[in-house]
Amino acid sequence: MNKDYTRKFQQEILKIHILITACCFVFILFIYFYMDYVYNGAFINFLQEYFGWDFAHFALRNQKTIIFMIIMLVILLNSIIVEIYAIQKISRVFSQIKILFQKDNQRIVLDDSLYELENDLNELKRESIENEKKAIDEVQHKVDMIAYLAHDIKTPLASVIGYLCLLDETPHLPEDLRHQYTHITLEKAYRLEKLINEFFDIAKLNQTYTPLHKEKIHLLYLLEQMKEEFYPLISQKQQHIEIDINEDLLINVDAQKMARVFNNILKNAFHYSYEKTTIFIKAYQDESYTHILFENEGETIPPDKIQNIFKQFYRLDESRNSSTGGSGLGLSIAKTIVEQHQGFIKATSAKHHTVFDVMLPLHEL
Incomplete structure (x- = not known):
């Protein structure tokens, strides 16, 4: 929403102009009503005493011209005074704007007539500091995640190599033991694949x-x-996936990116659904959006966690050794892609049912 930050400032400048003009008007009226004393009397005597009779006589003969020049001088002084006042105000704004780029808690303080600009600049500074901290935290979290993954990969990789060496170096290994080692190797390989996918x-x-x-x-x-x-x-x-969508329903999207959105949501539904349950996918259209709903049956997500579910690197299960979840990026990436499409994504969870609602606009916004 566009704001007129200078409205109060303009009103203040206008008041000053009116005040000076009123003072000048009173001054001119004073000269007009007391012309004989002020102009023809005391003023002319003053000119004669200090500048001589010739100059005083010239002023007396050109009375109207002198008064007009005084009026013009007053108008000029009026403009100069107001301009100096306005420049001081603007200079203060520029000096305070420097604080906007300082990474501290110092507030920007402007005059009362610019209080809306003051509030918005302080809010902008606060958001800038928060976003910078958030970016630093995300980068650090990303570095930490890479370090964790690099460390975690060593364990299943060592196990895979170890068991494969046993199978290779022991040709007469009993069948049941060979089967056990093969099964363990496969499990470790799956774990290794998952970690690589997180990378x-x-x-x-x-x-x-x-x-x-x-x-x-x-x-x-x-x-x-x-x-x-x-x-x-x-x-x-x-588990099963059941799709209930009209065959003629079209969406205007980047197909590859939207496939990533649906893939990430389905992966999340798979990991956090109960066994032998069905993941339902439905869609409908209202006046503005196409709603694509993914519903799965599993543990209810608490309200405090569902608010953070789309944040980068956020995991419902905070343990890195958990068999569920991944790097915590899937839903964050999905949200970013949907927002690129000028849409929205939200999640609700109650009574062991979690629903993800992907809202894509019917028309370009």
Whole structure:
């Protein structure tokens, strides 16, 4: 919303102009009503005494011209006084703006007529400091995550190498023991794959901000394709994906990026759903948005956690050794992509049901 920060300032300048003009008007009236004494009498005597009779006679003969010159001089002084006042005010604004770039708690203080500008500049400074701190924290968190992942990768990698060496160097290993070692190796390989995928999530974080290449696509076909890709994953917990979407429903999106959004939401639903449950995907349109709903059955997410669920590196399970969750970037990336499409994403959770609502605008905003 555009604000007229100078409205009060303009009113103040106008008041000063009116005040000086009124004073001048009173002064001129005074000269007019007391012309004989002020001009023809005392004033002419003053000129004669100090500047001589010739100059006094000239002033007496050109009375109207002198009065006009006095009026013009008063008007000029009026403008100069107000300009000096305004320049002082503006100079104070510029001197205070320097505080905007200082990373401290010092407030910007302006005159009362510019209080709206003062409040907004202080708010801008506060947000700038908070955003800078947030950026530093995110970078540090990213560095920490890479360090954690690099450390975590060593353990499953060492196990994979160790068990593979046992299998390779022991040709006459009993079948049951060989099967046990193979199973352990496979589990460690899966863990290694998951950690590597987290590395890719962090590496792709900056790619989220690349330009969009929008096209109209059938939502149902995109989700059906993703359903097939998720089949090996959801079959591990005997889960199902059920899609209830009109075949003719079109969305105008960057297909690859929107596929990442749906992929990240489905991964989250898979990890936090109960076994043998169904993940429901529905869609409908209102006057402004296409709503795409992902509903899964699992533990209810507390209100304090659901507020942070879209923050970078946030994990519902804070333990890094947990088998659920990843780097904590999936939902954050999804939110960023949806917002790039001028849409919104929100999550609600109650009575063991969690719903993600992806809202995409029907028309360009």
